Amino acid sequence: MRPRIVAGNWKMNTLTASARELAKAVVAGVQGIDGVQTILCPPFPYLGVVAEAIAGSSVALGAQNCHSEMSGAYTGEVSAPMLLDVGCKYVIIGHSERRHGMHEADALVNGKLHTAIEAGLTVILCVGETLEERKAKRMERVFERQVVAALAGLPRAALNRLIIAYEPVWAIGTGETATPEQAQSAHLYIRSHLDKLYGISTTPILYGGSVKPDNAAALFAQPDVDGGLIGGASLKAADFLAIVRAAKR
Numbered sequence: 001m002r003p004r005i006v007a008g009n010w011k012m013n014t015l016t017a018s019a020r021e022l023a024k025a026v027v028a029g030v031q032g033i034d035g036v037q038t039i040l041c042p043p044f045p046y047l048g049v050v051a052e053a054i055a056g057s058s059v060a061l062g063a064q065n066c067h068s069e070m071s072g073a074y075t076g077e078v079s080a081p082m083l084l085d086v087g088c089k090y091v092i093i094g095h096s097e098r099r100h101g102m103h104e105a106d107a108l109v110n111g112k113l114h115t116a117i118e119a120g121l122t123v124i125l126c127v128g129e130t131l132e133e134r135k136a137k138r139m140e141r142v143f144e145r146q147v148v149a150a151l152a153g154l155p156r157a158a159l160n161r162l163i164i165a166y167e168p169v170w171a172i173g174t175g176e177t178a179t180p181e182q183a184q185s186a187h188l189y190i191r192s193h194l195d196k197l198y199g200i201s202t203t204p205i206l207y208g209g210s211v212k213p214d215n216a217a218a219l220f221a222q223p224d225v226d227g228g229l230i231g232g233a234s235l236k237a238a239d240f241l242a243i244v245r246a247a248k249r
């Protein structure tokens with residue numbers, strides 16, 4: 001059975017005290033919620049603070065990005081080995097805010113994914129269509145392009161270090177969520193494409209885009225939705241914990 005996963009993407013939010021407080025509240029709240037892997041992805045400067053707050057708990061640490069090279073003269077960048085060194089198990093790659101806001105192309109996403117996996121991290125690879133692409137009914141072509149490009153050269157044996165997050169760009173931070181049916185049909189398409197590339201795949205596929213406590217259960221009830229990547233609602237412990245609870249089978 002595929003694992004259930006809920007990851008909080010804090011984006012560029014929190015400071016030291018609020019990061020610590022939020023992480024501690026999540027640690028306290030997940031006690032007794034079995035069968036859901038909870039992941040917190042704070043901004044780089046607070047990875048250590050959060051690592052300390054979650055130490056000894058079932059909550060895991062993730063980062064929001066990494067560089068495509070292992071080390072070198074890349075001023076201002078953070079490498080995958082550094083993330084591992086400060087306690088990360090996961091890294092988000094290809095988030096739409098980086099694809100669209102920071103002009104990250106498919107080839108760069110592919111380079112980051114290879115480096116992160118080689119370094120020992122598990123990648124949360126984000127894919128998703130814009131509103132224009134949905135209106136033009138080009139979603140499937142977009143998923144296919146993003147998945148094929150991101151995974152190019154990835155051996156089957158590395159699939160156990162991969163999680164995919166389907167995040168329709170029009171639903172991120174907008175309060176507009178994909179309906180459970182829209183999410184299910186996108187997940188099913190992505191899963192069938194993975195199956196085509198690799199044979200039967202057990203890759204978890206998370207949904208992301210305005211997941212809230214009141215819509216999480218319906219999304220997570222879909223057969224191909226294995227959990228969520230949560231932005232805004234991950235900044236309030238009570239909301240995030242309600243979403244983690246909704247992911248329980």
Ligand code: PGA
Pocket residue numbers: 009167171172173174175208209210211229230231232233
């Ligand atoms: P949102 O963000 O939940 O605020 O829409 C999701 C994401 O960007 O991962």
